[in-house]
Amino acid sequence: MAEADAKKETGDAGRSSSEDVKPTNLPDDAATSSSDDANTTNLPEKAVDAAPSNDEPEEEQHEYISGFRLAAVMGSITLCGFLMLLDMSILATAIPRITTEFHSLDDVGWYGAAYNLASAALQPLTGKVYTYFKAKWVFISCLFVFALGSLICGVATSSTMLIVGRAVAGMGTSGIQNGAFTIISNSIPLEKRPPLLGVLIGGSQLGIVIGPLLGGAITEYSTWRWCFYLNLPACAVVAAILVFVHIPERTIKVEHGLIKTVLSKLDLSGFALFAPAAIMFLLGLEYGGRTYPWRSATVIGLLVGSVATFVVFFVWEHRQGEIAMFPLKMIRKREVWTSMLAGSLMLGCLTFVPSYYMPIYFQSVKGVSPFTSGVYVLPSILSSVFFGIIAGFAVSKLGYYLPFVLLCGTTGAIGSGLLSTLSPSTTTGQWVGYQILVGVRGVGMQMPMLAIQAVVPQSQNSVAMALLVFAQTFGGAIFLTIAQSIFTDSLVSGLQAYTPTIDIERIVHAGASGFRDIISESDLPGVLLAYSDSIDKVMYLALASSVGIVAVGLGMGWHDIRKKEKPSPGAA
CATH class of the missing domain: 1.20.1250.20 (MFS general substrate transporter like domains)
Structure with a gap:
């Protein structure tokens, strides 16, 4: 006992390698992770790769x-x-x-x-x-x-x-x-x-x-x-x-x-592989269907090159183990990868897509100014803020985050489905109510972070949060690119169907707020229908992402984040 106590005191002071001491009161995977981190540490005395993770005594101190x-x-x-x-x-x-x-x-x-x-x-x-x-x-x-x-x-x-x-x-x-x-x-x-x-x-x-x-x-x-x-x-x-x-x-x-x-x-070699892979992929999405056709050598080359580089990157990361920029052992945890997917769907699609395309609806179909369109999307943003704060207090009391993830996906699906019915004749009460329903997404926005922090050792928290933010940013770029393709293709098809006699390229080039200045009154109803139908189809993407939130959210697990009572010294 004396020897063990001496080792513990030495470890707390930072004067001994944690190789000799296996953390106690930790889940098996966390203890293993902490031990692995220690074994890879070659830093001077105070430069330790991983401090004690989320055990209860450390949390209290x-x-x-x-x-x-x-x-x-x-x-x-x-x-x-x-x-x-x-x-x-x-x-x-x-x-x-x-x-x-x-x-x-x-x-x-x-x-x-x-x-x-x-x-x-x-x-x-x-x-x-x-x-x-x-x-x-x-x-x-x-x-x-x-x-x-x-x-x-x-x-x-x-x-x-x-x-x-x-x-x-x-x-x-x-x-x-x-x-x-x-x-x-x-x-x-x-x-x-x-x-x-x-x-x-x-x-x-x-x-x-x-x-x-x-x-x-x-x-x-x-x-x-x-x-x-x-x-x-x-x-x-x-x-x-x-x-x-x-x-x-x-x-x-x-x-x-x-x-x-x-x-x-810092795994700079991993970064040297990851950065060009991510950039090539995003450039391929950015160019595809806009600057170059999807079947062009430029777009195909960027996407294929990205996939090949990602393969090499993940092979390297597997070799790096715990010090990898993308610790694969951590990502393989069900709660982590499902939280990354759910976070990407929540922010990258359910938030960004309505936020980008509702102003287009108001400026093009309703004919309001950019400033007024910003005012008109307030129901979605303010309700999201309100429900996010309420959910924060509620999950602190309830302890479980999964119900809020499922509520986010369910209300998001209903709200996005209703937004997909927008038309030139949609009333103010309708589009306000639809946006508030979508704004209930706020109840789930913080839950992927809580889910990851509940299962990842504290020493890996910074990396885990960076991976979540990357998933959200990367997902946002992908979903907005998909939404743009859906909108553009649908708009061209709609203009061909509703106003076949006008110059479609000229209408598209004029933009959402400029086409009214170059078309006749007789052509206006057809153009408005083409715009509203295109935005409706974009909202199908938000609806699908909401269903995806429910599906992957089930994998985030039932973890009680409330503080556990420390057992009394006399307990067995």
Whole structure:
């Protein structure tokens, strides 16, 4: 007994390799994972690959924050999440003015693609960075890169410079969202996280609806450059707050041996394979059916090259084991891969698709301005925020997240099905009610994070959150590309059926808010029907994703996230 106690004390002080001590009070898989991590550690004394994971004694001894410090941290990271989604949506109403100034209509797709490509490609790597370095400083560094990209966009003198700035900003965002989840995990016990995750996700989603409104106002009354400049003071405020707030760490971090850690622990070889594979895949989706036909050598070459590189990447990751950028042992857990799929469907399809195409419905079919269309999608966004916060408090009391995932998928299917019936004659009460039903999706948005955090050792939490965010971002790019193909093909078919005598290419090129200026009153009803039918078909995709949420959500498991009572010393 004395020898065991001595070993435990030595391990707690960080002066002995964890090879000699197998963690106790852990599930078998967590204990094995922790032991495997220790065996691969070659860092100096305090640079440990994996600290003790989510065992109960460690959970009780860990330092948490509350009161003003917690409010400051939550306010800061929520503002960052808001800025990320704002930056994605604010550009929509500024693009016409930008293309006019730079004569760059052909570059429009790159303004969003450069941002998404850089963000998606770097997310798994930033997850590894959060594992070995202090979360606060990694988060601030990512925030600085995002601000630098915004500054480059603001002072851009050409379309190429703007695209470079968007790519730099995307690199910064790759570590902001998963960093926010990591900071919450470090600062708050698992059973108290749901309400705050609801606030974080709901506050971030406000950026989707405010973006077009703010972008339209800025572009109309000032210059589009302020769409990017406004990120700078916000980032400065967040950085200033975080610098002076102590954020606890759940794992022992690197204090020296920086270069050795970067070279040996961040799986840079894996990143060198993963980044081009992801970029080729997203480029293939971006080009397909737009810049090049789907059957073109360019698109097929990008997609085939992507698949081949991904195969090599996963072979390498299998060889790397626990230090891999994509730890396959962790991903093989049913709760992890089903949560990644569910999160991708919730955010990438059920959230993004209605958010992008409902404004098109209002501007094209209802004939309202971009600003008014932003107001009209408020029922969906605000209800999502409301239900997300309510679900956060409810799951803290109930303890189980699966019912909320199933509710998200069920109401999403009903709401998306109703949105697929939109027509020029749909009343205000109808489209408001339909959007509120879709907005109930908020009850499930945070549940994939909780499901993963409930089964993954704390030492792997940063990597797990990065993989979830990557799945959501990657899924968003895929689903929006599919939605665009559905919309474009359906619109052309609808115009051919309803208005066969007009110049279809001219109508499509005029855009959702410009076609009314180039067609006659007699042709208008047919064009409106073509637009509404096309949006209806896009909503079928959201309906299918909702059914998918229910199907894969069942695999997320029944785990009680409430704090367990510690057994009394006299218990057997």
